[in-house]
Amino acid sequence: MPQQNKRSGTNRRFALGGKISTAEYLGISASVFAVLTILWYLTTYFGLVRPLFLPSPAKVISRLAELWASGQLFIDLGISIYRITFGFLVSTVIALPIGILIGSYRGWEAAIEPFVDFIRYMPVVAFVPLTILWSGTGDAQKLLIIFIGTFFQQVLLVMDNVKSVPKDFLNLGRTLQMPELRILQRIVLPSALPAIWDSMRISLGWAWTWLVVAELVAATSGLGYRITTAQRFFQTDLIFGYLLILGVLGLTTDQAMKYAGRKLFRYLNVR
Amino acid sequence: MSDKLVISGLSKTFSSERGTTVALNDFNLSVGDNEFVALVGTSGCGKSTLLSIAAGLESHDDGRITIDGEDIVSPGLDRGVVFQSYTLLPWLNTLQNVEFALLGAGKSKSEARDIAQSHLELVGLQGFEKAFPSELSGGMKQRVAIARALSYRPKMLLMDEPFGALDALTRHHMQELLTGIWEKHRLTVLFITHDVEEAVYLSDRVAVMTNRPGRIKTIVPITLSRPRHYDMVSTQEFQHLQRKVLDAIRSESLAAASLASALA
Helix, strand or coil: CHHHHHHHHHHHHCCCCCCCCHHHHHHHHHHHHHHHHHHHHHHHHCCCCCCCCCCCHHHHHHHHHHHHHHCHHHHHHHHHHHHHHHHHHHHHHHHHHHHHHHHHCHHHHHHHHHHHHHHHCCCHHHHHHHHHHHHCCCHHHHHHHHHHHHHHHHHHHHHHHHHCCCHHHHHHHHHCCCCHHHHHHHHHHHHHHHHHHHHHHHHHHHHHHHHHHHHHHCCCCCHHHHHHHHHHCCCHHHHHHHHHHHHHHHHHHHHHHHHHHHHHCHHHHCC | CCEEEEEEEEEEEEEECCEEEEEEEEEEEEEECCCEEEEECCCCCCHHHHHHHHHCCCCCCEEEEEECCEECCCCCCCEEEECCCCCCCCCCCHHHHHHHHHHHCCCCHHHHHHHHHHHHHHCCCCCCCCCCHHHCCHHHHHHHHHHHHHHCCCCEEEEECCCCCCCHHHHHHHHHHHHHHHHHHCCEEEEEECCHHHHHHHCCEEEEECCCCECEEEEEECCCCCCCCHHHHHCHHHHHHHHHHHHHHHHHHHHHHHHHHHHC
């Protein structure tokens, strides 16, 4: 029954745990972008929304082209990327050992985890006034906000990653009479690494949010700063353009890290 | 036959906020040198706890447990443990997984390679040295785990339901493989299982445990000749032995069921 086969073909695509080819996957996700862009275009073309609220795609692109030509775009991008790279790296470098420590030893967990959890529940935006008091409105304050927003989450994620290492893996090390520290180095860390990589990928997304938050409130440069000034001059096209850029940057870094993860941890699904 | 593993008067109690559980009480069992003993019992009777204690991964409260006369207080390379969950390290290939144990046991790199290679051949995995665990079937993974546990020449092998997660056909293959290795190399094995046919097929003696708190209810000597073949399973002698073990377990599970209904 060809009819039946055809139906099961579509069902497979939208079935629980169903499979899909890479080409199909890309096709579907690209179509969604295309449809939304067309909707956007049509809405502005027929003047359904005032341009002040929703500028046309052409206006946004020409504004970005203008900023590209003047070099402003790269200045804004450069400073923001510098801040996020630095802030995220500092946060990661400190969070990794602490997360591993409290994920491995209950004593250290008791000492650190409740405190980290406590701070994690404080809204990061509420730290903005404080960080400005502490460190002014320069780069240091942006790094501090990225750090506060990322670090405490990372510590807890890494702790969970380390804790998810199967108990029998530890027992294997013990039956081989490996010293505790060696079990940690040779079994626990390599075992938790793919999950830790994923945690870093997820927390990088959050770091972008905190960067822009910091730049929106008090800054003299960067993508977030440009968005605030654009609002003052009703340059909605610039706001849209920069939002799109932030989206593209997020999507690319996320995909890049996913890809790198698949290459790094190829052994997890060889087939 | 001298005794390799001697367990006498062993008891173990777990306590938590919800109360205490006596897992083992006055447990006595000896496993002779080069003997294959299977330990069977209903689920939750404490057989896995006993294996953990023998492996040195868990402590005990009372009684003694010794290997070659020495008290077991911690894990050691004199006991090879095969877990039900394979425990192959996913980032290492088959050969490296076996080498991992040997390097841990202090062998040199080249020595480890040779021994690992020969043990993979022993379990019939030559040609799969470079394969990662994610490429292997459950049966193959467990073969690597057995090769790894044998590779550093422990005095005895402790196996915790090693074939429990395998399908029936693969399980039969693995049982034949294990008896084959055992008959050739004469190892001392304590084998935990809840599969009565498996226990009878593999063992010299089958020890049946009572419900919790676990102790030995009865020991059934398996008089089947060696080498064992799968044809034996259908013989009257095999059926009779299997029946004996089953009856012993059955009365235990009936007791557990009537206790449960009395409490309900």
